[in-house]
Amino acid sequence: MPWRIGPVDRAAGVMPDPYRVWLSEVMLQQTTVAAVRDYFIRFTTRWPTVKALAQAQDDQVMGEWAGLGYYARARNLLKCARVVAAEYDGRFPERYDALLKLPGIGPYTAAAIAAIAFDQSETVLDGNVERVMARLYDIHDPLPGSKPLLKEKAASLTPLLRPGDHAQAVMDLGATICTPKSPACGICPLYAPCLARAAGTQTELPQKTPKKPKPTRLGHIYIAQRSDGALLLERRPDKGLLGGMLGWPGSDWSDAPVENPPFPARWQEIPGEVRHTFTHFHLILRIWTTKLPDGFTPDDLVIMGKHQFKPSDLPTVMRKGFDLWRGQ
Numbered sequence: 001m002p003w004r005i006g007p008v009d010r011a012a013g014v015m016p017d018p019y020r021v022w023l024s025e026v027m028l029q030q031t032t033v034a035a036v037r038d039y040f041i042r043f044t045t046r047w048p049t050v051k052a053l054a055q056a057q058d059d060q061v062m063g064e065w066a067g068l069g070y071y072a073r074a075r076n077l078l079k080c081a082r083v084v085a086a087e088y089d090g091r092f093p094e095r096y097d098a099l100l101k102l103p104g105i106g107p108y109t110a111a112a113i114a115a116i117a118f119d120q121s122e123t124v125l126d127g128n129v130e131r132v133m134a135r136l137y138d139i140h141d142p143l144p145g146s147k148p149l150l151k152e153k154a155a156s157l158t159p160l161l162r163p164g165d166h167a168q169a170v171m172d173l174g175a176t177i178c179t180p181k182s183p184a185c186g187i188c189p190l191y192a193p194c195l196a197r198a199a200g201t202q203t204e205l206p207q208k209t210p211k212k213p214k215p216t217r218l219g220h221i222y223i224a225q226r227s228d229g230a231l232l233l234e235r236r237p238d239k240g241l242l243g244g245m246l247g248w249p250g251s252d253w254s255d256a257p258v259e260n261p262p263f264p265a266r267w268q269e270i271p272g273e274v275r276h277t278f279t280h281f282h283l284i285l286r287i288w289t290t291k292l293p294d295g296f297t298p299d300d301l302v303i304m305g306k307h308q309f310k311p312s313d314l315p316t317v318m319r320k321g322f323d324l325w326r327g328q
C-alpha cells in the first residue's frame with residue numbers, strides 16, 4: 001500500500017506523512033484498497049502536499065476523483081485541505097478532537113489519523129476490526145447494534161506503545177487472516193485467546209441484522225452532440241448525489257420519472273439501458289440522443305468541445321451512459 005511506511009523504516013523512527021494517511025483513509029471509506037491505489041498515486045503525484053491540494057481548482061479535483069464514487073468525499077477533501085492549509089499552516093492537528101472538527105473527518109478517520117500518523121492511543125474500528133473483535137470475544141449480538149460493545153473490546157486492547165502499528169496490525173489481520181468466509185485460524189497470532197475459534201463459531205460471526213432490499217429507481221438522460229463534436233453536459237449541484245460532478249442533463253430518479261429533455265427536439269431513445277447501484281438504491285437509466293443545434297447557448301448547462309471533454313471526468317454511472325451512447 002503506497003501510503004504505508006514499511007517496518008524497517010518505521011523501526012528507524014520514520015513517521016508516516018499525515019497528508020498521505022488522511023488522503024488514503026478518506027479514499028478508503030467504502031472503497032477497496034485495489035480501487036484506491038491508482039487514485040492515491042495520481043493524487044499524490046499531482047498534489048504532493050496538503051498545501052498543493054488546497055490550491056487546486058475544484059474541477060481538477062472532482063475530475064481526478066471521478067470513478068471513485070461517494071463524491072461528497074471529494075468536496076470535503078478539498079474543504080479540509082483548505083482549512084489545514086489556511087488555519088494550521090499545512091500541518092494536520094495531532095489530536096482526535098481537533099481532527100474531528102475538520103470537514104469530512106468522522107470518528108473513524110479521526111482515530112485512524114491520530115493513531116497511524118501521530119501514534120496517539122486511539123481505537124480504530126473498521127469492518128475488519130469489528131470482525132476480529134466479534135470472533136475474539138465470541139460476540140453474537142448482531143451489527144450494527146453491537147458496535148459500541150465491539151469498540152469497547154477493541155479499546156481494551158489498544159496499547160500506549162505503538163498504537164499506530166497496533167491499529168494497522170489488527171486491520172491487516174482482519175483483511176488477510178481473519179477473513180469473512182474462511183479465517184485462517186491455524187496461522188493466526190490470536191489462535192490461543194480466540195473464543196470463537198475455541199467454540200467453533202468463527203464463520204458465523206459477526207452476525208448482522210438483515211438489510212432491507214434496495215429499491216430500484218428509474219431515470220432518463222439526454223446526450224446531445226453538435227456537428228463539431230461538442231457535447232452538452234451539466235455540472236450537478238454541490239448538494240446531493242454526485243454533487244459537483246459533471247453529468248448528462250436528465251430527469252429525476254424515481255419510480256415514475258418525468259421526461260425532461262434540456263431543449264425541444266426529436267430525441268431518439270438508444271437501445272439498451274444503464275444499470276448502476278448506489279448505496280441505497282439500484283438505478284436504471286434510459287438514454288436519449290439528438291443533435292445539438294449550432295449556436296445553442298444554454299444558461300445552466302455546459303457545452304464541452306471535443307478535445308476538452310474527457311470521459312474519465314464523469315462519475316461511473318454517467319460514463320456508462322456515455323459508453324452506451326458511443327457504442328451506438
Ligand code: SF4
Nearest residue numbers: 178183185188194202
Ligand atoms: S483465531 Fe481464527 S477466528 Fe480467531 S481471530 Fe484468529 S483467524 Fe479470527
